[in-house]
Amino acid sequence: MILADLDAEREVHGRWRNLVVMATGTGKTIVAALDYRRLSRRGQVDSLLFVAHQEQILRQSLATFRQVMGDGSFGETLVGGREPQHWRHVFASIQSLHRREINPEAYDMVIVDEFHHAEAPTYARLLERLRPRVLLGLTATPDRSDGGDVRRWFDGRAAVELHLWDALERQLLAPFQYFGLYDDTDLSQLRWKRGQGYEAAELDGVHTGNHALARMVLRAVRDTVDVGRMRALGFCVSIGHAEFMADWFTKHGVPSAAVTSRVDAGGRQALLTAFRTGELTVLFTVDLFNEGVDLPMVDTILMLRPTESATIFLQQLGRGLRLDDDKPCLTVLDFIGGQHANFRFDLRWRALTGVSRRAIIDAVADDFPSLPSGCHIQLDRVAKDIVLANLRSALPTSKRGLVAELRQLGDVSLGEFLRETGVEIEDIYRSASVGGWTGLRRLAGLETSAPGAGRSGAGAGNRADAAPRRPGPAGPAGGGGRRRAAGRRAHDQLHSTVSDALRHAQAEGSIRPEVDVDTEARLVVAGLRDAAYQWLMDFSYPFGDVLGTLITSTEQRLQLVRA
Secondary structure, three states, X not given: OHHHHHXXXXXXXXXXXXXXXXXXXXXXXXXXXXXXXXXXXXXXXXXXXXXXXXXXXXXXXXXXXXXXXXXXXXXXXXXXOEOOOOOOEEEEEHHHHHOOOOOXXXXXXXXXXXXXXXXXXXXXXXXXXXXXXXXXXXXXXXXXXXXXXXXXXXXXXXXXXXXXXXXXXXXXXXXXXXXXXXXXXXXXXXXXXXXXXXXXXXXXHXXXXXXXXXXXXXXXXXXXXXXXXXXXXEEOOOHHHHHHHHHHHHHOOOOEXXXXXXXXXXXXXXXXXHHHHOOXXXXXXXXXXXXXXXXXXXXXXXXXXXXXXXXXXXXXXXXXXXXXXXXXXXXXXXXXXXXXXXXXXXXXXXXXXXXXHHHHHHHHHOOOOOOOOOOEEEEOHHHHHHHHHHHHHOOOOOHHHHHHHHHHHOOOOHHHHHHHHOOOHHHXXXXXXXXXXXXXXXXXXXXXXXXXXXXXXXXXXXXXHHOOOOOOOOOOOOHHHHHHHHHHHHHHHHHHHHHHHHHHHHHOOXXXXXXXXXXXXXXXXXXXXXXXXXXXXXXXXXXXXHHHHHHHHHHHHHHHXXX
């Protein structure tokens, strides 16, 4: 199916630059190898450049390609000082390529693994320079925490998307049992840096050497899983924290080790071997296992750090989702404390489930009633209260947040967007850099019309930014403030009119009694206001014309709420 989708993109639509989004553990590299083999056999490509940022990923990818191609000598590596001899099929680190001048047309096919890194300057420069016949990007998590969108390299789209929920439904991954446990920590007063999160040293001070917390973690592990049989990864806040946890677990009868950058490559391999053979039960780390490590025997994940990034959260979860013999499911213990006001739980939950903010709040409140077969999510009472309070307070009112929300929801109407996110219409129009609803759609890659190009007359619909603007009456300084006040009064009058009409319809029985009339009225007026916002502000259009549009909008909305 995936290869067929890629074929259709190329042969039917003429798109030879494609992004493949597949959940961790579902075989992105195998798909890439099969895709290359098929194109090669057709004579459409020959030379190959495979790019990644870790030597471990390159070694594993080269082994996969050799298996698929049935050629043990296929490919060469450009990493860690090693140089290819033939330069025909090269598996290269981005660091090695950064220091070289490569003929832009040297390779027929370029494959970039972990493509969510593509917005980094080193990747961007390489992608801008190369001109392959076929470009294939691979990632499990295309959305970045900084608001960047790697889909821009592929005309704003992904050719194939197999997200975590879909992979679980198809039983391509092991089901998971997730337990969110309150850990009695309070991080609310720690320093927070925009775009970076908690101050690392302060976070380390809370966790490293905290014997009470380590004791609680070990007790929770023993209460939840069979420690004698488990193979666990623990993700920590720092190297010191990882070493402290490994020492604590080992002293209390659970053989463990810290695998960090302080351990050389040979030492890391020895520890991984001991883990695979069962000599070690738990490996504690910071970021080394986020990508590029294949440990299918992992059946327990310990999340010992506050992870806001959806990308990192899914990467860490994915370390334990690979199918393996005698592994019925993955057990996840996520230790949750009080968080800073800027911390956002919704990012991870929405990345995990693929649903809107409103749906996430409902799911947490109702203990996640709709999960793939075999999966279970349970938050203890305190953790649940913390998460719900955070979800209800974290509204995406910044430009970056609004864009990310709309990308997540897709091509929805303004009314749906307001309802699913909880933001107000003013949040969309407050900033000139957003440019209203059409501007927001354009920033999210959903609007392709050029700025300023719009439709005329009443048919402009909800394209507020594209509506023709006629100058309003001139006035003395400060007139803009009076016009804005008049616009607000007009808005309030419209809301009152719609509310009265809906209440009357509800009283007559044509609208279901459970419908919240005030909410529906707000959505109707919001949909109208998107088209009429500037018109109301400067009186460019007669109020009667706006009211006529309101009637049409109300009739359309009524179709959705009738009994």
